[in-house]
Amino acid sequence: MLTKIRTSAPGKVILFGEHSVVYGKRCLATAIDRRTYVTLEGRAESGEIEVSALDQVFDGPLDGLRARCEESGEEPFGMCLGVILAIVQWCCDAPVLAFDGFSLTIESDIPIRRGLGSSASFCVATTSAVLLKFGKISNKLTDLDKKLVNEVAFEMETKIHGRASGVDNTICLYGGILSKLGSSLDVLPGIQLPLLIIDTLVPRNTSEQVARVKDRLASHSAVGHLLLDTLGHIADEALVIIKRSTAGNQLDLEEQLSELFEINQGVLDALGVGHEKVSAVISLCKKYECRAVKITGAGGGGSLIALADRSKSEGQSVSAALREAGFSVLGITTGAEGVRIER
Ligand SMILES: Nc1ncnc2c1ncn2[C@@H]1O[C@H](COP(=O)(O)OP(=O)(O)O)[C@@H](O)[C@H]1O
């Protein structure tokens, strides 16, 4: 009987610690309730792979897949094929001689290239499916299995980004909340926060924004380092608040995190990673008394997260106003489950 495997993994947002994480301070990220689903089905033709993703299809042998990747350069589907080729090579101890053919169908409701971890979610779900097919992990997804998937998915993320911190693949794999401090990564149970993700539709360029912060540090070293320390303290405090939280004090938790969002945004702005569209989103949110809003990820455009206030019905009106002003808005819940095998 031909194999059929279906896996899924969530996307992510950074809650606190963007930029300061580059300087060794704490960063908190959380999995979101948007996922990538990968269906792998065995096929009769030996050595043939079919990939359907991002509204495109490849069907052919591994050599053809390699040639298509070289042709496609940095284009999303080409990068996706490059990751699949690398995972198969990893499983077969390259050079690959022979393997049972298979098809992969990749479906996702995570918008790509928006800092929501579409690449890590895709890498984790695809790595899990292919490693399962090649018998490298068990369908119990034990701690050891997950550790192996994380190592391979990290290699794949590095392939897509040139460099990766390990935050995205780890949070998409384990779900919940991830705290990164220096080289240590801790996973905590998730908390369910209602967030709006507001995309300014100004393309973000992470390396440009990281360079902007570096310039600010070069010209105002003492002040710049104080700002980074402040971001670190904000993330530390948020972690304490999250760890203390229980189902009974959700409103209290959201109130406290909300204040930290506001302070954090002020500091990011002072570091120079704001943008006129970021300011426009913040003004609109304030007009609708939306509790708090901050950049998530690199800034300089990109996306913001706003904590929706459960005690008012403001969520819908602020979303409508933001959309009317030309921004894209997604309502999500944080703390989602990590990788899983769909039955
Ligand atoms: N659903 C998907 N199917 C196939 N490949 C995907 C999918 N989602 C993301 N990718 C891969 O990840 C890349 C996007 O990575 P990146 O620019 O880092 O965006 P993000 O910030 O969303 O992670 C795409 O170019 C593509 O190669």
Ligand SMILES: C[C@@](O)(CCOP(=O)(O)O)CC(=O)O
């Ligand atoms: C600015 C930074 O801290 C986060 C970048 O986030 P994103 O991938 O642009 O969402 C850079 C980094 O951590 O590598």
